[in-house]
Amino acid sequence: MAQLSYREAVAAGIAQEMRRDDKVVFIGEDIAAAGGVFKTTEGLQAEFGKLRVRDTPIAEQAIIGATMGAAMTGLKPIAEIMFSDFFAVCWDLVVNQIAKTRYMTDGQCSFPLVIRAANGGGARFGAQHSQSVENWAMAVPGLKVVAPSSPADVKGLLAAAIQDPDPVLFFEQKSLYGTKGDVPEGDHIEPLGKAKILREGSDVTIVALAAMVRRAMKAADTLQNDHGISAEVIDVRSLVPLDTTTIFESVSKTARLVTVEENPRLCGWGAEVSSLVAEELFWDLEGPIVRVTTPHIPLPSADALEDAVMPSAEKVVAAVLNLAD
């Protein structure tokens, strides 16, 4: 085991796969010589050379288009979109080209590519650099969507994403870059499509993603210590493919569901999970399903404002208490 930060785990995951397979290449803005604006990819160009790790101009459409072209002709490219908000700049290439082409062409080619992006708020960057957009990707057939919450999962899930034969959008939560955790040394792969139960409980299921996982765990502590409520916390980790089995097993045990997400109020990933549970586990439920989300606004930049609008452990506790008998 090594103690790595979340950002170090990114480079570790990429390096692991680049060592394994020389078809893996990596491009993006300021990712090579500078090691990434968030210092997530330091050392990669030094180890793998300028042909495999390349800096690009500021040209998201070109970056993602080239990634697609390379993926359909034998390479396994990784691209970085610096801030996930910028996906909007090249969204055509992601959703009209990458996501649809295999299907439209009767399966003639596949796209073993990964696009990683720094996602989410909490860093006081303002609305155009703080949104969590994994829900945009979840809504598009043909894209796999992953969002790790810990350094170990960064390395393991990124490795799996790089190995995956399909397009994977890998969302790193920027507010977590500095967090540290144990990461297995050597070969480490975490499968896509598997949620993780981080804490077992019997009274309510709390499903969270990425940066919200810690807040859910903190809420679970408070609920147990101060209110005697036993919460089961699930880190969903992978939105597509979605581990409905784990979530459903949990909710049928606890009969209550709360989701915690950074997406704005409408059409976040929590809405989809809630809807699936409401439809398929209706008769198991003791109370309404509650989503704890950011309100339906862009994120404000001042620290006091941003902290006030993002979901917090306190808000999760309040939501659960409201559900309690």
Added chain:
Amino acid sequence: MDVLMPQLGETVLEGTVAVWHKGAGDSVEKGEMLLDVETDKAATEIVAPATGVLSTINVQEGETVDVGTVLAVIAVEGEVAAEVAPAAAANVPASDAPASVAAGLPPKSSGGKISPAVRRLLKQHNLDIADISGSGRDGRVTRHDVLDHIDSGAGAGSSAATADRIEFDRFRKITAEHMVRSKATSPHVLQAIDVDFTAVDAVRMRKKDDWKSDKGYSLTYMPFVARAVCLALAEFPKVNASVDGESLLVHKDVNLAIAIDLNHAGLVAPVVRDAGSLSVSGLAESFNDLATRAKTKRLSADDLQGGTYTLSNPGPFGTLFTAPIINQPQVGILSMDAVKKRAHVVESEAGDAIEIRPVGILAHSFDHRAIDGAYSAAYLQKLKAVLEQSDWSQEF
């Protein structure tokens, strides 16, 4: 041809299938008895609307559905059997009915809502939510409450060794609920008065044999008491009233409900509308009609609604007096117990003497929110006076 849940009363919105007399696949003839349906204590027989084969039964015994729901389908020769959606709630046709009525489980007696998880457990274990106390917020029955109830063996005959378990049928459940609610609603006061039925008997004895042979049923004390009640209520109208919030609704007519026992299997109280306009013989006829229909399950829901005062008559069993429970939303109920020959002091100018007289005790429960003891006592005094001093031959 569809067999629909009928509307058993103007303001009735749903009904329960009580008994199917035919099974799926049986032949039926038009007019043949098909099933019994019940609403709040009224039961009605439904006959087959056509001759054919009962192809599907959509609503099972014990299920409650909205008026208009397709209960079953009769395949009539030559008719194409249409696809019937299973027991879907239909739109309620009643003119001033609310938009929708929940079908499914009977209303819970605990406060709060029934969650899907609780609903399912109740159905799976054949439990009535009224049996389970709710520990949830606002008295809600929670999933754990149901599970604890099951675990405690309450639903599973744990006391078989020392007692036989008789599940409450729908009548019993409804009666139990009404009685508890009535006591919880009205502060009951019992007041009684004894009545000398000599004047009544002077007429009744003369008439009863012919009455019996003409009409086929007996002329009892009851219509006399009912007549006296109507006359007394005309002078003491506040006894013929209902409490509505912080007002008393004094009803213009006396709609007299009479308690009828159905062979110890339940109690109904059908109503004689505008009883004050009827004579003793009219009342006797009405009582007999209601009793007959009650016992043959042909009361309509409207027969059971709108009562303003109730008369209960356990007298035939020889009881002394009874403290009856008010039939909400009324404010008074009168029990007439046995009329027996008693040694009774009769005053006269010649002095006091003890005579054998037919005497019965009328016991009145009243709601002390509405009236006070003196008012009720005055009413009873009037009642006694009417009974003891009227010329009852005028009523025939």
Added chain:
Amino acid sequence: MNTSKGQLATAIENAATPDSNTRLELYRQMQACRMMEQRAYDLFMQNLIKGTSHLALGQEAVAAGFGTAMRDDDYTFCTYRGHNHTLVRGVSMTGILGELMGRECGLLRGKGGSMHLMDVEKGAMGSYAIIGAHMPIAAGAAWSAQYRESGQVAVCFFGDGTTNIGAFHESLNFAAIWDLPVVYVCENNLYMEYTPIGEVTAVPNPGADRASAYGLEPVLIDGNDADLVYAVAVAALEKARTGGGPSLIEVQTYRHGGHSRADPGKYRPDEEVAAWMKRDPVITYRQRLLDDGIDAAAIDAIEAEQSARVDAAEETARNSGPPPLDIADIDLWADGSSTWRN
């Protein structure tokens, strides 16, 4: 960085007439395209082709010229007006017509339609319906070829309208800075869709005038001259294949019909149409071959052969049934499924 300025201009100047076999091949490809597109027009009028289609009647020399010059393992990327560019890679005409008609024998079994023709085995890496999107994708294929040192070249066809969209500019710059082996071919048929290109472009030659912005040699040729197109194609492919980097080539041409089947093209002046019809690439090339002594019988044989080929393709496609319904939810993922949950 491009160090051989004027390389392509030189090739144009020195362009030798291709040998007879090549010329007959060029003619064969043009007739195949011409006849197939005309048949597609007829089938659309008979309501056997649904939706929309964008025919390249009148622009055959471009596809034929490059198709003949390319290596089998080169990549092509084209637009929704790409039936010809796909056909000249050796893709089945039956597959193309079948795809247009939504039949099981279609190239994509009816899953993609007219605007998304692809045959990976033949290097036809797709037709793309979003203007400009395929330009960076072509750059990516070229990058892959460069990385793998395979010597493959990507050729990317697009129209004059594409030169004003963001992806065009990003792709040229990207390809230029990395010296990618990609040839960008701008088919200027004078109309963006319904609007004359001159009205919406800041420079007179939408392709050639942008080249220098990306350090590339401006190239502007008559796209209806099959020999010339062929010569330029050979030169550009060679340049790319030998590490010389990308090219941007503007070929001037004209479409005989409207933008799509819905468009009768009435916005074009009659004199303009008439003038270009006189420059019909197929008819003029036929005449040129005869003038240059190519055997008429060989020419006739090609026409008969391609005519029979189109008839056979149409017949097979007509007799093919609709695709099986159960292919509707397959092949979202590499494993053939479309499952998003467990």
